[in-house]
Amino acid sequence: MTKKIVVTGIGTTSPLGGTAEETWKALLAGESGASSLLQSWVAELELPVTFAAQAKVPAAEVMERIELKRLDPSTQFSLIAAREAWADAGSPDVEPERLGVDWATGIGGVWTLLDAWDTLRERGPRRVLPMTVPMLMPNAGAAAIEMNLGARAGARTVVSACASSTESIANAYDHLQAGLADVIIAGGAEAAIHPLPLASFASMQALSKRNDTPATASRPYDISRDGFVLGEGAAAIVLETEEHAKARGAKIYAELVGGAVTSDAFHITAPDPEGSAAARAMIAAVANAGATLSDVAHINAHATSTPVGDIAEYKALRRVFGDALDAIPVSATKASTGHLLGGAGAIEAIFTIKALQERIAPPTINLTEQDPEIVLDVVTAPRELGSGDLLAISNSFGFGGHNAVIAFRSV
Incomplete structure (x- = not known):
């Protein structure tokens, strides 16, 4: 029998806001999250695209120092969004073996990887951090969420480029239908506003080059559109069977139906x-x-x-x-x-x-x-x-x- 799967929590950190509600309000207000990049490497490397849509609230403003040091920016964003969604869902009382994670990223820990390469070349192998691999691996976001929430029904990671987190949500639906969990936190994250991805996307003519007007650079369907604007952040939704949600009196945003x-x-x-x-x-x-x-x-x-x-x-x-x-x-x-x-x-x-x-x-x-x-x-x-x-x-x-x-x- 097909189960009803419902959304009981949402969370995000995005170029429009540090929470889901802030982001939604800014979206309805017609705001843009794109702006010029002020980092010194933009000019030093003579990047052809000098703007992006950076997270409006830096992770450093909402996370402890120890977490920041041990997590790649993509994983920092993952935890911020997941924690908000979990709290928004009322921090469900669910057996760890019935709580799962379906997470996603398109690139993963690119900052960690490339910073470590610079360290290796400039300072030698002994200065490469021992946490480098756990920080750069694509499943780091799923692992961090799983450990933070004590989820033991599985923590899966999808890496399918820009379809990744939609696929993770589709997977969560299937996993809940299959009875593998009662509650799943699903979503995805990216933190790739780094010189290399910017240069690469620009080289393939994928990015807008409206350096003088970043806020109006992303122009879907417009006759003058010339490419996308690279963004960063994360978003998470808490999904559960309707039976489980109603039993605990949870608020329900919508039903995920397929x-x-x-x-x-x-x-x-x-x-x-x-x-x-x-x-x-x-x-x-x-x-x-x-x-x-x-x-x-x-x-x-x-x-x-x-x-x-x-x-x-x-x-x-x-x-x-x-x-x-x-x-x-x-x-x-x-x-x-x-x-x-x-x-x-x-x-x-x-x-x-x-x-x-x-x-x-x-x-x-x-x-x-x-x-x-x-x-x-x-x-x-x-x-x-x-x-x-x-x-x-x-x-x-x-x-x-x-x-x-x-x-x-x-x-």
Whole structure:
């Protein structure tokens, strides 16, 4: 029998705010988290892109010094978001063997890895920290959360580029359905605003080069879009069976009703231009929810603001919904947050959850002239979603041809 899986806690640290509520309010207000980078290495290395969407509240302001020293920035963000989500859920009293973690990252501990390499070359092997490997490994975030909360039902890590944390949430749904746990904390994190990723993304022409106007650089669907804005942060949601949540009197934000994962088998960085596999993921997520495509009332799109990516997703959406797409409000929230890579899907899951809870679709900023080849009803100011039973999907697509889609229902 299919179980109802519900969301009982949310948490994030993002370019828009240090908590989920602060982030949501800033999103609705149309704020941008992008700004010029003030670090000395920007000029020293002559980086072609000099801005990004940094976490609004530095981890050092909310974590103890000992944790900061022992954790890579991506893991710091992971713990901050997970702790908020756990507290928001009321710190559920659950047996450790029935509490699990499904976490994600796209890159992992890049700061730790590259700092250690610099130390090795400049100061020798004896100065490399003994905690280097535990800090740089991609599963460090899941491990930190698992140990912090005492979760013993498994701590899994997904690494599928920008689809990572959406896939982790889809996995959590499956694991709860399979009875492997009663409660799972799911999500993802990224902290890759480092010279090397910036230089690499810029070299492949993936980043916007609007150095003079960072706040308006991420422009999903705009005719003048020229790339994404690199972001950082983490987001977490607490998921549990409805039976478990109701037994403890938990508040419920929304129901997670399905998820799906497909792959393009097309190209290591470019999406399939026809969007066939992405379309299959959307169709499967809605089908897994026991719903029909006509039930979808809102879409949080992947929408990175790249010339090729936005078109490919649009074609996938049109393939799925046909003419009905014209009446579905679409939000492209990376315009405000930048692209959190492996953490993107988790923060966009929170935006989808909040949209259903408050029945309001968040705005897409910076859209001044919509690409005529992308015929979508893009939400450019907060918009009411209406009453009744609402279904929404959130899309994530990543390098390597990874596609992940999750569906939520209002309660």
